Amino acid sequence: MSALKTRSVLFGATLAGAAAVLYACGSHTARTTSLAAGDAASKVYVPPGSYDEFYAFLSGGYSGQVAVYGVPSGRLLKLIPVFSQFPEDGYGYNEETKPLFQTTYGFVPWDDSHHPEMSMTDGVPDGRWLFINANNTPRIARIDLTRFETDEIIEIPNAAGGHASPFTTPDSKYVVSATRFSVPVPNNDVAIDTYKKNFKGTLSFISANQPGKMDIAFQILMPGYNYDLGHAGKGPSDGWFFFTSYNTEEANTKLEENASQNDKDFIAAVNYRRAEECLAQGKGRTAPGNYYHNWVEEGSRIAKSERKTSVTMLEPANCPGAVYYLPTPKSPHGVDIDPTGEYIVAGSKLATVIPVHSFTKLQRAIADRAFEKEIDGIPVLKYDAVMAGEVQKPGLGPLHTEFDGRGYAYTSFFISSEVVKWKLGTWEVVDRIPTYYSIGHLMIPGGDSKQPWGKYLIAMNKITKDRYLPTGPEMAQSAQLIDISGDKMKLLLDFPTIGEPHYAQAIPASLIRDKQVKYYKLADNKNPWVTRSESEGGITRTGKRVDVKMIAIRSHFAPDNIEGVQVGDTVVFHVTNIEQDWDILHGFAVLGMNTSELILQPGETRSLTWIPKGTGVFPFYCTDFCSALHQEMQGYVRVSPAGSDVKLMANVSRKAQAQLAGQAGAQR
Amino acid sequence: MKMSSRARLLFACASALVAGALAMPLWRVQLYAPQYPEGLGMTIHAGTVRGATENDLRSINSLNHYIGMKTIEPDAIPELRFIPWIIAALAAGGIGVAALGRRRTAIAWVGAFVVLGLVGIWDFYKWEYSYGHDLDLEHAIIKVPGMTYQPPLIGSKQLLNFTASSWPAIGGACLAAAMVLAIASLMIDRQAPSPVSSRRESRLTEAA
Numbered sequence: 001m002s003a004l005k006t007r008s009v010l011f012g013a014t015l016a017g018a019a020a021v022l023y024a025c026g027s028h029t030a031r032t033t034s035l036a037a038g039d040a041a042s043k044v045y046v047p048p049g050s051y052d053e054f055y056a057f058l059s060g061g062y063s064g065q066v067a068v069y070g071v072p073s074g075r076l077l078k079l080i081p082v083f084s085q086f087p088e089d090g091y092g093y094n095e096e097t098k099p100l101f102q103t104t105y106g107f108v109p110w111d112d113s114h115h116p117e118m119s120m121t122d123g124v125p126d127g128r129w130l131f132i133n134a135n136n137t138p139r140i141a142r143i144d145l146t147r148f149e150t151d152e153i154i155e156i157p158n159a160a161g162g163h164a165s166p167f168t169t170p171d172s173k174y175v176v177s178a179t180r181f182s183v184p185v186p187n188n189d190v191a192i193d194t195y196k197k198n199f200k201g202t203l204s205f206i207s208a209n210q211p212g213k214m215d216i217a218f219q220i221l222m223p224g225y226n227y228d229l230g231h232a233g234k235g236p237s238d239g240w241f242f243f244t245s246y247n248t249e250e251a252n253t254k255l256e257e258n259a260s261q262n263d264k265d266f267i268a269a270v271n272y273r274r275a276e277e278c279l280a281q282g283k284g285r286t287a288p289g290n291y292y293h294n295w296v297e298e299g300s301r302i303a304k305s306e307r308k309t310s311v312t313m314l315e316p317a318n319c320p321g322a323v324y325y326l327p328t329p330k331s332p333h334g335v336d337i338d339p340t341g342e343y344i345v346a347g348s349k350l351a352t353v354i355p356v357h358s359f360t361k362l363q364r365a366i367a368d369r370a371f372e373k374e375i376d377g378i379p380v381l382k383y384d385a386v387m388a389g390e391v392q393k394p395g396l397g398p399l400h401t402e403f404d405g406r407g408y409a410y411t412s413f414f415i416s417s418e419v420v421k422w423k424l425g426t427w428e429v430v431d432r433i434p435t436y437y438s439i440g441h442l443m444i445p446g447g448d449s450k451q452p453w454g455k456y457l458i459a460m461n462k463i464t465k466d467r468y469l470p471t472g473p474e475m476a477q478s479a480q481l482i483d484i485s486g487d488k489m490k491l492l493l494d495f496p497t498i499g500e501p502h503y504a505q506a507i508p509a510s511l512i513r514d515k516q517v518k519y520y521k522l523a524d525n526k527n528p529w530v531t532r533s534e535s536e537g538g539i540t541r542t543g544k545r546v547d548v549k550m551i552a553i554r555s556h557f558a559p560d561n562i563e564g565v566q567v568g569d570t571v572v573f574h575v576t577n578i579e580q581d582w583d584i585l586h587g588f589a590v591l592g593m594n595t596s597e598l599i600l601q602p603g604e605t606r607s608l609t610w611i612p613k614g615t616g617v618f619p620f621y622c623t624d625f626c627s628a629l630h631q632e633m634q635g636y637v638r639v640s641p642a643g644s645d646v647k648l649m650a651n652v653s654r655k656a657q658a659q660l661a662g663q664a665g666a667q668r
Numbered sequence: 669m670k671m672s673s674r675a676r677l678l679f680a681c682a683s684a685l686v687a688g689a690l691a692m693p694l695w696r697v698q699l700y701a702p703q704y705p706e707g708l709g710m711t712i713h714a715g716t717v718r719g720a721t722e723n724d725l726r727s728i729n730s731l732n733h734y735i736g737m738k739t740i741e742p743d744a745i746p747e748l749r750f751i752p753w754i755i756a757a758l759a760a761g762g763i764g765v766a767a768l769g770r771r772r773t774a775i776a777w778v779g780a781f782v783v784l785g786l787v788g789i790w791d792f793y794k795w796e797y798s799y800g801h802d803l804d805l806e807h808a809i810i811k812v813p814g815m816t817y818q819p820p821l822i823g824s825k826q827l828l829n830f831t832a833s834s835w836p837a838i839g840g841a842c843l844a845a846a847m848v849l850a851i852a853s854l855m856i857d858r859q860a861p862s863p864v865s866s867r868r869e870s871r872l873t874e875a876a
Contacts, residue, residue: 519723554730555809579730580723582706628734629809654807 040492043483046073051513054445054506056458057116057130058479061500064111066132066143071445071456071506072481074495082141082150083111083134087596091150094598095572095607096527097296099303103137103155104290112136114163115229115503119208123170123234123450127511131166131175131208138162140175140206142214146515151296154214157289157311158185158202164230164243168208170450174217174272175208178227178243182250185221186288195252199224203243204311205272212295218279218312219289220270220323223376224250226259227268229334229400234450235341237359239273242344246331259331260350264383266325267335267346269362278319279312287313299526301604317377324366325375326357327383334400334441338409338424339450343388345409347399354398354411356427358388389427394420399440400503402447404454404484410447412439412459419459419482421489433489435480437463444484445506453508457482457489460501467494477501518582520603527605529574534558535659539650546571548650551578552586552600554627557620558656560635564648567615567641573598576605587623590637597623612639669771671857676766678853679774683762685846686781690714690755692839695792697819699728701829710740711837712792714752717742735817735828736808737799747791754784762850771857778850785843793821 046052052070055077060067064084068077085092085101092101092109101107111134118125130143138156143149156162161180168175182199184190190198201222207215225245233240248265251258278284289311296303316323326344332355334347344357362381364370370385397415404410408430411420417438421431441460445453459482464475476496483490522532531537531549537559540547546569551558557575565571577586577600589597590610598606612618622633640646652660671679693711698720700707708728709720717740719725729739742748758781765774800818805811810828817827824833836844 581727581730 040483040490044072044074044481044493046070046075051509053509054453054456055509055512056443056445056504056506057118058458058460058497058501058504059113059116059132060498061114061477061502062112063499064113064134065499066113066116066130067498067501068148069495069497070509071458072492074479074481074493076498078148079498080143080148080150082132082143083108083113083139083153085109085596089599090596090606090608093596093608095609096302096605099305100150100153100294100296102292102294102305103139104157104292104307105137108137110136111139113141113499113502115165115167116505117166117168117175117503118449118505118507119172120168120170120449121172123238125446125449125505125507125511126172127507127515129172129211130505131168133162133165133177135161135163135180138165138177138179140166140177140208140214142208142211144211145512147517149296152212152214153294154206154216155291155293156204156206157216157291158187158200158219158287158313159183159204160187161226164203164227166206166208167230167232167241169232169241169272170234170238172209173207174205176230176232176241176243177204177206178202178222178230180226180228182224182226192252195224196250199250199252201225201227201245203227203241203268203270205275212298214293214295216289216291216308216311218275218284218314219287220275221313221315222268222323223248223378225266226255228332229347231335231337231448233337233341233359234339237337237341237344239271240359241270241272242335242337243268243270244328244332244335244346246333262330264327264329265331266380267328267332267344267357268378269324269326269344271322275314275319275322278314278322283318284312284314286310289313299524300528301520301525302527315377320377321366323378324362325378325380326362326386327372327380328355328357329353333398336401336403336409336448338403339405339452341450343424345401345411347401347411349397349399349414351398352393352396354391354394354401354422354427356388356390356424357386361388362386389425391420391422391427391429394422394429395432400442402442402444402457403452404444404447405452406454410442410444410457410484410489412442414438414440414462417461419457419489421484431487431489433482433491435459435461436467436478436494437461437465441501441503443504443506445508453506455483455485456492456506457484458504458506460497460504462500464496468496518602519580519584520601522576522578522580522603525576525603525605527574527576529576529607530605531574531576532578533659534653534656535663537650537653537656539564539648541569541648544569546648548573550575552576552588552622552633553578554584555622555629555633556653557588557622557633557635558653559650560653561638561651562636562649563638563640564646565612565637565639566644567612567639569612571610571612571637572607573610573620574605574607575600577602579603584626585624586626586633588620589623590620591618599624612637615639615641669857671769671771671774671853675774675853675857676769678849678856679762680766682846682849682853683759683766685842685849686755686762687759689839689842689846690752690759692842693718693837694839694843695834696720696837697832697834699830699832701831703829713839714755715748717745717748734809736804736806736811737817738802738804740799745795751788758784762846771854774850774854778847778854781847781850785847789821796821 054071056069056071066080081091117131119129138159142152144151156177159179160183163180164178166175182201185200203220205217207217226247228244230243247259294305328346329351332346365385370382371379395413395416401411459480464478481493579602695712697710819832
């Protein structure tokens with residue numbers, strides 16, 4: 001009862017605070033249709049046939065995917081399926097991609113994707129890969145940016161809630177994942193109220209710079225706080241990683257209140273080069289840690305899975321100098337490092353200031369042993385010894401900060417729903433612009449790297465309400481494009497987004513555009529079920545399994561009449577699109593199929609399993625309007641009763657006949 | 669009659685251009701359609717037919733099945749087997765002419781070149797005609813009454829959704845240039861004042 005009372009008092013206080021800020025900022029008009037700058041239209045207009053200046057990759061949030069937009073137009077270019085099955089093209093349904101979904105919990109068909117992070121070279125995004133985390137069942141995916149396809153997914157063991165992930169080191173040697181929910185490590189059946197005794201957090205460093213070879217390099221066992229976000233150091237702070245934490249109270253219930261007690265929580269500063277030294281000296285231990293590593297094999301383009309059972313675990317007490325805590329007010333969310341690598345900015349969501357730590361002061365404080373106390377072997381540095389400055393009265397509910405490379409920082413404020421621009425070093429607020437409504441992350445192309453392309457800022461908002469034509473109780477999420485090239489920020493564009501975008505990345509189009517794969521070479525297709533020409537198609541039975549090898553080309557399948565399938569059989573269609581021409585796709589779907597369709601890129605083989613439940617004749621057809629005779633691109637499968645004497649048969653096309661005759665002629 | 673050294677040099681250049689044409693595409697057929705803004709192309713070499721990019725020939729053949737056109741298979745065109753030898757012989761002959769320096773042989777060489785060139789162009793036209801007209805109407809999917817699909821010998825033409833254009837490629841230009849050089853070589857010897865003609869000229873002046 002008393003807890004409830006305290007809570008309502010707190011809630012009231014927050015409301016009053018919010019009201020005060022709203023009042024202080026002047027009255028917010030209900031709608032702001034005319035607030036965009038006068039020349040905004042021309043700044044976001046990309047004429048038909050012209051290209052956008054940037055690719056932007058927005059997380060798909062609870063859709064589990066990634067959405068690719070052109071900036072400044074805000075045009076949706078592509079959805080990249082990552083953590084959720086995608087019946088639209090068969091991802092996660094076809095046999096080639098199903099292994100990507102393998103986890104120690106079994107096949108997980110969905111996740112909540114939060115933070116896209118670009119691979120980097122020398123601290124600058126390089127456009128090779130995009131990493132993104134799964135928050136619910138902690139995993140990290142690697143997306144290849146020559147094909148815009150998910151190529152690899154690694155599970156994070158000894159973790160729950162992979163939120164502080166997958167931030168990248170400046171050389172892409174590691175991506176990281178820290179646990180949002182501390183859990184028993186290894187996980188086991190304990191009473192929840194033994195939290196303080198049994199629950200631990202882990203910081204995972206995952207080797208990332210070799211495609212197909214991602215692995216858990218090591219984990220650091222941490223006190224059982226909630227680790228929220230992270231970013232790597234750069235320049236002078238290269239070799240360090242910074243993670244925010246909250247719930248340093250170690251509450252296991254009613255965190256809303258119980259985890260908001262301490263005036264300061266911590267940023268964990270990890271010297272990972274020091275950790276590497278300790279591991280080289282054998283100071284880590286092999287700990288249980290079950291996880292799956294799934295990757296797409298080159299050539300066959302079939303995903304493989306391997307299960308691993310242990311990790312190298314390092315405890316900070318065994319490696320002095322590897323981990324420090326920086327006291328940071330209050331429940332910090334984002335931790336963002338400025339382009340010079342000197343300033344460590346915290347999004348202290350319940351504080352009235354934006355605290356900024358100095359890396360120079362951090363090093364001095366360590367040398368001077370300016371420690372407040374020690375927690376599980378982790379020295380807690382004195383706040384005054386590491387703090388560079390505080391931005392005073394910036395707004396309410398700071399979350400994330402990005403940088404323009406010209407000495408300014410831009411922080412998002414959820415409660416006061418605005419972006420605030422302030423100056424590094426003087427900590428003075430120089431501009432603010434409202435967002436519609438309740439911004440979460442913000443993103444400047446390269447804005448978390450050594451080299452921001454500081455022309456635009458994208459605000460990703462949590463609440464949409466009246467920004468677009470209403471569409472029932474649920475609206476699309478909303479992003480806003482803001483011009484930051486001048487002294488004053490200018491709102492240019494609203495555009496709807498999928499799922500709930502959390503973080504995003506953007507990069508000049510020139511770094512990706514010309515590297516695109518246009519088709520897969522049939523000659524390089526190493527799928528064991530590839531059918532390279534019409535004459536190679538056919539049907540085989542192995543017990544109750546029937547394999548159909550089929551080609552798709554404008555405007556037919558071959559074979560296109562299949563008989564001899566029986567109820568009780570498992571039929572696997574292996575369809576190869578033998579086109580060798582850019583953007584000439586074919587689809588494949590069978591009446592009553594309980595999985596999905598297939599979409600086949602040129603030169604690609606995909607296999608889809610079908611278990612017919614009854615007798616009859618079942619049409620299949622091409623689902624992607626491929627050509628003028630697309631409507632003719634179809635065929636039939638006949639399903640007979642079990643034990644029927646209908647002969648197993650796949651018809652031979654005229655072209656296949658000609659090819660076979662040619663081959664026979666060549667042999668004579 | 670002996671050729672001047674200038675003329676022989678020009679002839680040697682002409683022979684080199686002919687030899688160079690062996691290694692270069694002679695002709696190029698380019699196809700554009702609304703669906704193919706990047707175009708599909710085909711180059712005709714002395715010894716083969718190639719797609720402008722790796723898969724263009726494959727794509728062109730794939731599209732041609734709709735209208736019942738025969739598959740373009742370089743191996744099935746017998747001329748392509750001996751055309752390289754003819755061109756090589758022509759180049760070698762040209763070098764021989766330059767070495768010998770006999771005007772009469774040079775004229776014979778130019779004559780042979782003209783004849784072979786005309787035969788080549790006629791042969792190319794014949795193949796275009798055959799691909800464009802000898803359609804497998806029994807299996808053609810798109811049949812437009814009266815429509816044939818012969819690409820132009822030179823220039824551009826609309827064939828259904830495709831604009832087909834046909835122009836000499838670099839190798840073809842080399843052959844043309846070789847022809848010009850060889851003829852020029854014959855011309856400069858005719859125009860240059862020989863000792864005989866200048867004597868006759870002076871006599872005429874005296875008479876006047």
